Amino acid sequence: MAIPGRTLPRSAPTGLLPVPRAVAPASGRVAIVSASVGAGHDGAAAELERRLVADGFAVDRYDLLDLLPAGFGRAVRDGYHRMLVAAPWAYQRIYAGTERAGGSGPLARALLRAAEDRVLRALRPDVGAVVSTYPGASRVLGELRRAGRLAVPVVTYLTDFSVHPLWVADGVDVHLAAHAVPAAQARAAGARDVRVCGPVTDPRFRPGGPDDRARARERFGLPAHAPLALLVAGSWGVGPVRQVARELRDCGAAVPVVVCGRNQVLARQLRADGIEYVYGWVDDMPGLMQAADVLVQNAGGLTSLEAFAAGLPVASYRCIPGHGPANAAALDEAGAAVWIRDPADLKSALCALVDGPLGLRQRAAGLALFARSPGDGPAAEIARVHRPGPPPPPPGPGPRRRPRARRLALTTAAACAVWGCAVGTGVATTYGGPALLHTLGHDLDPARLAPAFGEEGHHS
Known part of the structure; x- marks a missing residue:
């Protein structure tokens, strides 16, 4: 989890911001605000940071959940988790409801307003641009920008290929999209300055040749010649993974290779089901992908x-x-x-992807997403809107602490709100509680909603 205000040592109102002809000088500071719900938002933030640091920027990373008042971030995350496990029907209702409403409910808006001062205090005085990789962070930063309290540009990097209305916040200067499809969805949701700049992924993910494939299979103990279907389900290993693994095995099109992430219960269940190649958290996902012939996934995220x-x-x-x-x-x-x-189409589709022309077309289409030059990528767009800030002031006394009574009141209110959202789902659905949880955690792998409760928590 990112530490607020720490520079990590790794390797204008919407639509009114001009697009400079050249990239800004490689100097200055950029802040990135993500959230530790799932791994996709943090993964995109980490790669943006790596690229910006390589271009000469100092980068601060923040976790929005750390910046919510009175420890509310952890309570929201835990309460949201409990709701997903106890009410598997709720997430789709939340997602669809907030999509129809075009945004979050009043409880979510109140909580995010409470985070504004803390976010503003966390940002260093010499920051020249702030980047969000999470919808809740975009809402907070956009409001600060719209109200004139934040003087530097705000950029939202859309980590999902689909764009829920929560992603589009008034006040955000620029929205960056990986492809024309999410860019069009962002514009339809009200974003005015949307730029297509390609995805951000760790550079270790690259195509491999036959020798890379053979070495990777040997390293992971996989069969040398059988077609392999890599099955992933997010960092928590959620969804109907056991059912899909059995279907992959039984259809005969490919041998299932399942990555369970941190879900040790799921890994044990799969081995008991007779699935031979089961892994927990995998550090060398680039190698495992070079060993595989097709990826089967259920969320469409960073993986x-x-x-x-x-x-x-x-x-x-x-x-x-x-x-x-x-x-x-x-x-x-x-x-x-x-x-x-x-x-019924699983076997034929997998055979076409592994050995047929469909697989060749899909490989070409996927690689085409990365065809842009570095000067057209998301880090370059952030550099273009960056405005060098003033030098930081000399150290002074820290911010005044809130009275203990107020902190206690906020903590109590947070616990009650989360309990209401997690347990009283019928009431919360009516009065906007799930919208709060969705706003803060819609990238939590919601197949905790799956029938197999207790299967929690792959890789990014």
């Missing part, structure tokens, strides 16, 4: 983009509620991934 960069065809199948089908539809529309809607 899909990493597969595209590795030249691996992608299939969306049995998607988790909410953003799972939305991302699958957007990826399908973009021609980047196949969405298998009918289980």
Whole structure:
């Protein structure tokens, strides 16, 4: 988790910001605000940071959940988790409800307003641009910008291929999209300055040759010649993973290779089901992707983009509620991934992706997302809007602490609100509680909604 205000040592109102002809000088400071819900938002933030640091910028990373008042971030995350486990029908209702409403409920807005002062205090005085990789952070930063309290540009990097209205916040200067499909969705949701700049993924994800493939299979103990279907389900290993693994095995099109992330219970269950190649958290996902022939996924997040960069065809199948089908539809529309809607089509689709012309087309489409030069990428766009800030002032006394009574009151209110959202789902749904949780955590792998409760928590 990022530490507020720490520079990590790794390797204008909306629509009114001019687009300079040249990239800003490689100097100055950029802040990135993400959130530790799932791994996709933090993964995009880490790669943006790496690129900006390489261009000469100092970068501060913040976790929005750390900046919510009175420790509310942890309470929201835990309460949201409990709601997903106890009410598997709720997430789709939340997602659809906030999509129809075009944003979050009053409880979410109140909480995010409470974070504004803390976010503003955390930003260093010499920051020249602030980047969000999370919808809640975009809402906070956009409001600060719109109210004139934040004088430097705010950029939202859209980590999802589909764009929920929560992503588009008034006051954000620029929205960056990986492809024309999410860019069009962002414009339809009200974003005015939207720029297509390609995905951000770790540079270790790249296509491999036959020798890379052979070495990777040997390293992971995988069969040398069988077609392999890499099955992933987010950093928590959620969704109907056991069902999909059995279907992959039984259809005979490819041998399932399952990554369970931190979900040790799921890994044990899969081994008991007779699934031979099961892994927990995998540090060398680039190597595992070079070993595989096709990726099967259920959420359309960062792992899909990493597969595209590795030249691996992608299939969306049995998607988790909410953003799972939305991302699958957007990826399908973009021609980047196949969405298998009918289980009867699983074998034929996998065979076409592994050995047929469909796989060749999908590999080419995925790699084409990364065809832009570095000067046209997201880090370059951030550099273009960056405005060098003043030098930092000399150290002075820290901010005045809030009275203990007020902190206690906020903590109590937070606990009550989370309890209400997690337990009283019927009431919360009516009065906007789930919208709060969705705003703060819609990239939590919601297949905790799956029938197999208790299967929690792959890689980014």
